[in-house]
Amino acid sequence: QLVAExxxxxxxxxxxxxxxxxxxxxxxxxxxxxxxxxNRSSGKTGYALASAAWEAxxxxxLISGPTALETPYGVVRTVVESAQQMHDAVMSQIAHxxxxxxxxxxxxxxxxxxxxxxxxxxxxxxxxIEFAPNPDILATVAAIPNGPWCVGFAAETENLAQxxxxxxxxxxxxxxxxxxxxxxxxxxxxxxxxFDDAGEHRLPKSSKQAVARxxxxxxxxxxxxxxxxKA
Amino acid sequence: QLVAExxxxxxxxxxxxxxxxxxxxxxxxxxxxxxxxxNRSSGKTGYALASAAWEAxxxxxLISGPTALETPYGVVRTVVESAQQMHDAVMSQIAHxxxxxxxxxxxxxxxxxxxxxxxxxxxxxxxxIEFAPNPDILATVAAIPNGPWCVGFAAETENLAQxxxxxxxxxxxxxxxxxxxxxxxxxxxxxxxxFDDAGEHRLPKSSKQAVARxxxxxxxxxxxxxxxxKA
Numbered sequence: 001q002l003v004a005e006x007x008x009x010x011x012x013x014x015x016x017x018x019x020x021x022x023x024x025x026x027x028x029x030x031x032x033x034x035x036x037x038x039n040r041s042s043g044k045t046g047y048a049l050a051s052a053a054w055e056a057x058x059x060x061x062l063i064s065g066p067t068a069l070e071t072p073y074g075v076v077r078t079v080v081e082s083a084q085q086m087h088d089a090v091m092s093q094i095a096h097x098x099x100x101x102x103x104x105x106x107x108x109x110x111x112x113x114x115x116x117x118x119x120x121x122x123x124x125x126x127x128x129i130e131f132a133p134n135p136d137i138l139a140t141v142a143a144i145p146n147g148p149w150c151v152g153f154a155a156e157t158e159n160l161a162q163x164x165x166x167x168x169x170x171x172x173x174x175x176x177x178x179x180x181x182x183x184x185x186x187x188x189x190x191x192x193x194x195f196d197d198a199g200e201h202r203l204p205k206s207s208k209q210a211v212a213r214x215x216x217x218x219x220x221x222x223x224x225x226x227x228x229x230k231a
Numbered sequence: 232q233l234v235a236e237x238x239x240x241x242x243x244x245x246x247x248x249x250x251x252x253x254x255x256x257x258x259x260x261x262x263x264x265x266x267x268x269x270n271r272s273s274g275k276t277g278y279a280l281a282s283a284a285w286e287a288x289x290x291x292x293l294i295s296g297p298t299a300l301e302t303p304y305g306v307v308r309t310v311v312e313s314a315q316q317m318h319d320a321v322m323s324q325i326a327h328x329x330x331x332x333x334x335x336x337x338x339x340x341x342x343x344x345x346x347x348x349x350x351x352x353x354x355x356x357x358x359x360i361e362f363a364p365n366p367d368i369l370a371t372v373a374a375i376p377n378g379p380w381c382v383g384f385a386a387e388t389e390n391l392a393q394x395x396x397x398x399x400x401x402x403x404x405x406x407x408x409x410x411x412x413x414x415x416x417x418x419x420x421x422x423x424x425x426f427d428d429a430g431e432h433r434l435p436k437s438s439k440q441a442v443a444r445x446x447x448x449x450x451x452x453x454x455x456x457x458x459x460x461k462a
Contacts, residue, residue: 033388034271034386035270036270037267037268038266038268039266041265105265109358117388118412126364157348
């Protein structure tokens, strides 16, 4: 805590007085009471951004899927499992936020035919899993009138620039941070690019904490200086 | 470490000189480079048994799926992801083992059509996941001529006694430990029953570490005193 306070003391207070909501980690979608579909997101990038935003003077709320990580110092955290739960937690906190940073790797689909009992391995063959679409949390928040300024993340395994730009347009946001998933999932170092109306800006490879501070600076530069009145 | 050594000093050396292989935790089955199917097993029960077996004087090898747990003091650990990797790790270590305790929640099925690239949310609808059966690690080890004495685990959400007895017969093992999954997954306390030829023996609810010591004692009582010669 002393180290956290000291480190924060020397960071520029670029988000002083701002309220920031960040999602992080994977979501888990139940198949039955014991089996789940999830993803390899460690949550480290989102947690590092939450720390960096707090260091920069922001009032930070973190909505996290299941991870092995501790709550970052100074940050208020809510832990959820499914994409629907993450959606509900975000929407319950979204009023009065200045900035929403969507880092969580949210499942696009949930299991439509969740079993209330553990599926048995009997003679009936492989399980039949049916899917239903999950709510799009980032697009929902981005569409809120006079809502927070929104930053998205895209983890792709190829064609990053193309997919990131498509995602930025589809979600209706002005800034998206992209990375190649095989280089970042569960790793402590990361290489990311910022995509905005001016194109792609690649940041040098560094620790997730150093990259997070650079991203908070880049976000602070782009954040409208006079935000619209909040409800 | 000092505490671990001191605690162990006061435990009866019921497995002195025995070689014990234990599996623990969930397995993860890839859907694509970022998405996986897994289960809610925390690994705590298997890790507690590994500790208790080491305290009882055994030479313990732990093959673990992905967990947030540290390697138990005194235990040699290998970490794997998929059921096939766990099978291969177990088979590479199984020679010369006296006892095999299968605690891991191993996926019955893997994804047959794993995608090499991250599946995109486009207009083509929900993902189509096809399944292929995984190897049955416990049944394979139980069928090894002059192989180790085998103990299985069953986590069920209902009909525990019936399912546990069926599983014990199907796997060809003489002792199976059963618990109700909703009472044990990711919890620090647990209630278990031992199933053997004499029926069901329910142990009192206790911490996973205390239950693990009782189970090691129960296993030591049943372990053949003069094991067959090993290859």
